[in-house]
Amino acid sequence: MKVIQSLGILLFLIGLTIFTVMPFLGNYTLSQELVLANTKEIHQEKMAEILKPMYGETYATNFSFISAFNENFSAYNDALKDESKWDEVIWDDYSFPLAQSSLSSPVRDNPWLFFGLSIGLAVLGGLMYNLPKHQDEPAGVKNNGIFHSSMKNRGWMGMITGAYLILFYIILYWFPAYIVNQVWMVTPLSMILSGNPASQWFLYGTIYTLAIIVMGVRMFRKYKGNKYQQLRTASVMFFQTAFAFLIPEILVLLNQPYFDFKNIWPLDYDFFYDYQIATFLSSGGVGMFMLIWGILLIVIGVPTFTYFFGKRWYCSWVCGCGGLAETVGDPYRQLSDKSLKAWKYERVIVHSVLVLAVVMTALTIANYFSGFALLGNATNQLHSFYGFAIGSVFAGVVGTGFYPFMGNRVWCRFGCPLAAYLGLVQRFKSRFRITTNGGQCISCGNCSTHCEMGIDVRWYAQRGQEIVRASCVGCGVCSSVCPRGVLKLENGLTENRINEMPIIIGNDSIKINA
Structure with missing residues (x-):
């Protein structure tokens, strides 16, 4: 098995190298x-x-x-x-x-060949490396040696990986002319799916989807025996592949608007932009359905599903950003900052982004119905600022490029306005919470270490206090890594959601309302 894994790493590096040198051809x-x-x-x-x-x-x-x-x-x-x-x-x-x-260039003349030699080899190498993992181990999550890994604990390999990701996102967003060879490489696939030549965004969508699939296989191997984690992984793989990648392209092939049915405002921040509304209204019944569907998700879908299941229904089962964080970003989940200071920054920043998205959308809608007589140019400037600062820098460059530096949920934790919206509902009006049994806690710290959202889970577990936090995405990894079964994800009645009288062994606990 070691030989297969070593060969997998070699193939991955060859594919990555070919992908990297492509801009210099032709x-x-x-x-x-x-x-x-x-x-x-x-x-x-x-x-x-x-x-x-x-x-x-x-x-x-x-x-x-x-x-x-x-x-x-x-x-x-x-x-x-x-x-x-x-x-x-x-x-x-x-x-x-x-x-x-x-x-x-030879890439433009032979796109399928270079697709196979770059992305194809990288995918094959990734699968060869991940499939044998944990094969001879008993069921149970193994995180041995993560803080001794150069890749997983801010070592030189992690730094190089982070720098490469940051450089890729900068080129993708602002200098796509440098990656036209890579775009030509995926053009035949784009022609099959949508009938149109590829753009840099189709290239990104292809890589994004394949990365989730390959690293999703790793999650299946790592969490074998844990049905919840395997179902959750299968869900994010399905929604990314079908709803975020294939269906929008096929809609274009059928002369319908490009639309991701699972992308919800305010994460889909341009949903109410004038050109989007015009596209929906000019596309007949299908466009009108897309518009109504999006509004119903915002007004009814989000609060209803979050009330019954917490924000995990979206952040850990459906969202593409969450899907990438849970698969590609999983090796870095322990790097999230658990300090009280980080939590204070988190609450201010993520809710500020939500307020900015709401204000921008309100101005956009007001301008639309006033014939753009009200702050028309100022609204356009706000669109540009939000798209650059939040949609590109925060969600892309920082959100993914900083995995090896700050953990896998930087965007979800500090920047995603939809996560903030879901979190407000979850914090104040949801049946979801994580119950704890303080008498069984041995203070090993596994739960806190592997919380990707920076929650000090052990603090609650030691006191037998139920965890009700706006930031919690309900991934369940804290429960999976607990050796004593202290933590349990529940969707009970709301009156039993917060345990004000925790049962523990020892002195009285200190309780906080977070």
């Missing part, structure tokens, strides 16, 4: 025809003139091509900005479509 040649075909009609004439010095030139790397593009494009825009001619400035970024269309 050359770029721009022509006027390509400029006209890949720019908006109102910009075609001007863009053709701006980029004229690049016609016929062959650029050996994407760095030289993008540098030449930016030099010509920025010179034009900067001159207009200096003269305050803001209406004539071209705000659209055409570097990605022009780099993609002007590329000549």
